[in-house]
Amino acid sequence: MRSQLFKTRITDLLGIRHPILCGGLGPRVSDADYVAAVVNAGGMGFIVAAGFADPDEFHAQLKRCRQLTQGQPFGVNLYISRQSGGLARVAEQIRILIEEGVSCVETAGASPQPVVGALREAGIKILHKVPAVKYAHSAARLGVDSIIMVGNDCGGHPGLFGISSMVQAAHGPSVVDLPVVIGGGIGTGRQMAAVLAMGADGIIMGSRMMVAEELWIHESYKEKVVRGDGTESVVVKRAIGDHHRVLLNDSARAVLALDDAKITDFEQFRPHVMGALAHEAYLTGDTSVGMLDYGPAVVFADAVKSVEAIFDDMIDDAAIAIRRLNGLETRNNQSDAALHNAAS
Ligand SMILES: Cc1cc2nc3c(=O)[nH]c(=O)nc-3n(C[C@H](O)[C@H](O)[C@H](O)COP(=O)(O)O)c2cc1C
Structure with missing residues (x-):
């Protein structure tokens, strides 16, 4: 296990060693065992509440994670649903996670407005995930603690605008007055170093982590991810x-x-997009059906490895990137102001 290389507002906010978040993986992929492995390796992980619809099962997952992390903070992913009954389900999930002493949540899907009050009152840190800066501003005004910004490369929901992670990383931290976490296409330490250099406080990953030993999904799926080059x-x-x-x-x-046929009737999509299909695919390794969230960062997944080994690789790679930059710099001893003047 590597010692701390970076101290940022995110490592401080969450009490973690590395500025690495592993985002919620639905429908039930990021469970207690995976999240505990992420936390024990020095990052922050999120159990997807929506994956454990039975309250007893959700309680059991949270208890198991607490046990496996020996009391270290861990997180829950909350999907803010605009569908009927969606907010009532989220309210019940919040009641349970407060009862189980969860320390932070990753909110996604829609504005966190309906949940901010209850979470803040309970002292739970809110990291709201958005696909564009404009949503970050409104979430910041509502009082969230951090913004997670994902770009077009991200597995899952990249938003309507297709803005690249490279643009998000350079733009988001300069205009959002909160700790900003960048994701979408990230799977190496050199990307982490680059994103931090651009002003971010951390990274979030999903696709690259699909080869983690601690995930229960079928080995043949992990092998598929190892072979993947992102073009799929x-x-x-x-x-x-x-x-x-x-x-x-x-x-x-x-x-x-x-x-292509510009069909807008959801009923025609339903048979292909049901969550149960994805769960079955992860279970059996038959990946021909189901909406399986998958981004090009799979290209960085070189082997099935423990979460800790993945993090070790990333920290080592980030350190190499920093050395490379230091080696390239020609004006080592000048102040930022002097460099700025020289550049303008
Ligand atoms: C298999 C998989 C399942 C995901 N499920 C969810 C989910 O249920 N909720 C959510 O907010 N994000 C979900 N995501 C998105 C991740 O939390 C994360 O934001 C994203 O993967 C980061 O981009 P990357 O895939 O390029 O690393 C999922 C991603 C993957 C790869």
Whole structure:
């Protein structure tokens, strides 16, 4: 296990060793065992509340994670649903996570407005995930603690605008007055060093982590991820404005055909996008069906490894990147102001 290389507002806010977040993986992929492995390796992970619809099961996951992390802070991912009954479900999830002493949440899907009050009152830190800076400003005004900004490369929901992670990383931290975490396409330490250099306080990963030993998903899926080069990642559901970056499989091809035909009736999408299909695919390793969130960062997943080994690789790689930059710098002893004047 590597010692701390970077101290940022995110490592301070969350009490973690490395500025590395591993985002929630649905439907039930990021469970207690995976999240505990992330926390024990010095990062922050999130159990997806929506994956554990039975309250007893959700309680059990949180208890297990607390046990496996020996009381260290860990997180929960909350999907803020605009559908009927969605907010009542989230309220119940919040009641349970407060009872179980969860320390932070990753909110996603829609404005965190309905949940900020209860979470803040309970002292739970809120990290709100957005696909564009404009949503960050409104979340910041609501009182969240940190903004997670994901770019177009991200597995899952990259938003409607297709803004690259490179642009998010350079822009977001300069205009958002909160700790900013950048994700989408990240899977190496050199990207982490670059993002921190651009002003961010941390990174978030999903796709690159799909080879973690601690994930229960089928070995053949992990091997597929190891072989992946990112060209099999595709954005679907554009016709219904719910852009979703997934593995190109039979279901994705069927949905692409609906997109091409500009179909907007969700009922025609439903048979291909049901969450149960994805769960079955992860369980059996038959990845021909289901919406399997999948981004090009799989190209960095070189082998099935423990979370700790992945983090070690990343920290070592970040240190090399810093040395490289130091070696390239020609004006080592000048102040920032002097460099700025020289450049202008
Ligand atoms: C398999 C998988 C499942 C995901 N499920 C969710 C989810 O349920 N909720 C969510 O907010 N984000 C989800 N995400 C997105 C991740 O939390 C994270 O934001 C994203 O993966 C970062 O981009 P990257 O895939 O390029 O690393 C998922 C990503 C993957 C790869």
